[in-house]
Amino acid sequence: MISMALKCIVDLGVPDAISKSPEQPVSLSNLAAAIPLHPSKNDALRRLMRPLTHAGFFTTTAVLAGGEEAEDHYSLTTAGKLLLRGDSVNTLLRDRLFLDATTMTLWGMLSAWYLYSADAVPFEAGHDGASFWECMEKDPAQKKAFYETMVGDSKLVAGVLVSECREVFDGVESLVDVGGGTGTMAVAIARAFPKLNCTVFDLPHVVAGNRGELYYRSYTAFCHDFLFFGDTCALLQWILHDWDDEGCLKILKCCREAVAGDEEKKKKKGKVIIVVLTPKINLT
Numbered sequence: 001m002i003s004m005a006l007k008c009i010v011d012l013g014v015p016d017a018i019s020k021s022p023e024q025p026v027s028l029s030n031l032a033a034a035i036p037l038h039p040s041k042n043d044a045l046r047r048l049m050r051p052l053t054h055a056g057f058f059t060t061t062a063v064l065a066g067g068e069e070a071e072d073h074y075s076l077t078t079a080g081k082l083l084l085r086g087d088s089v090n091t092l093l094r095d096r097l098f099l100d101a102t103t104m105t106l107w108g109m110l111s112a113w114y115l116y117s118a119d120a121v122p123f124e125a126g127h128d129g130a131s132f133w134e135c136m137e138k139d140p141a142q143k144k145a146f147y148e149t150m151v152g153d154s155k156l157v158a159g160v161l162v163s164e165c166r167e168v169f170d171g172v173e174s175l176v177d178v179g180g181g182t183g184t185m186a187v188a189i190a191r192a193f194p195k196l197n198c199t200v201f202d203l204p205h206v207v208a209g210n211r212g213e214l215y216y217r218s219y220t221a222f223c224h225d226f227l228f229f230g231d232t233c234a235l236l237q238w239i240l241h242d243w244d245d246e247g248c249l250k251i252l253k254c255c256r257e258a259v260a261g262d263e264e265k266k267k268k269k270g271k272v273i274i275v276v277l278t279p280k281i282n283l284t
């Protein structure tokens with residue numbers, strides 16, 4: 001419900017309307033007037049804002065105006081600002097990508113997948129056995145949406161990585177961003193550390209056409225010839241969650257060999273940097 005409510009307020013342009021309003025916090029009536037809303041839906045908007053306020057995207061203040069009934073006034077929280085259109089670190093595209101009709105259909109098939117399907121993931125069950133990456137290649141609109149979403153994510157993470165975690169790159173001379181998409185992260189690293197040689201490694205159809213500040217390389221399988229790049233550091237950002245344990249082991253072994261495969265490289269202290277979201281685990 002929260003996800004669908006989020007999609008709806010993003011579709012309606014609510015976060016942008018709050019952000020642009022000269023009135024802060026903005027009243028429900030002014031917010032309703034600032035977005036394309038059917039005149040009968042003001043109270044429905046208030047009900048839509050309630051769970052999202054509870055989820056931490058907005059704060060609400062009830063303001064009494066001239067003896068009238070209190071009216072809710074809204075402002076954006078830090079999480080809410082991530083929903084702004086055009087913000088370099090917005091999650092807008094991702095929310096739409098993961099909540100579009102095609103993706104939502106897959107959720108309806110989840111129990112059938114558990115009961116009857118031999119496919120590794122529900123996505124493949126819903127796409128005649130084709131992998132997510134194969135489908136991206138064949139569907140230019142989805143591909144554009146997905147890789148633009150990755151750009152938004154990467155901008156957010158890259159900003160933190162190069163400012164808060166600079167020491168991670170100590171001693172690193174060359175880096176390959178494994179599954180680096182269209183190169184946002186690698187460009188940010190190359191700009192922050194001009195002496196560091198950066199390469200992006202991704203699928204041919206992703207790498208094609210990207211010939212900006214960096215080298216781009218592609219192979220259809222993760223391990224092919226990857227060992228011979230000669231880089232001292234492999235970066236894996238938002239990669240491992242896409243593969244099962246066996247696939248992850250293959251990729252990680254490949255990275256380890258790539259950065260420490262011969263005596264010369266060992267002296268240079270090869271590194272594998274993994275950026276991944278992990279659940280907080282309380283060990284007892």
Ligand SMILES: C[S@@+](CC[C@H](N)C(=O)[O-])C[C@H]1O[C@@H](n2cnc3c(N)ncnc32)[C@H](O)[C@@H]1O
Pocket residue numbers: 133150151153154178179180181182185201202203206219220221222236237238239242
């Ligand atoms: C979840 S995205 C992460 C992209 C990027 N690291 C980021 O954080 O924005 C996974 C990436 O792996 C790439 N990928 C998938 N299969 C691959 C393969 N066999 N070889 C190289 N890259 C692959 C995809 O094209 C995609 O760019």
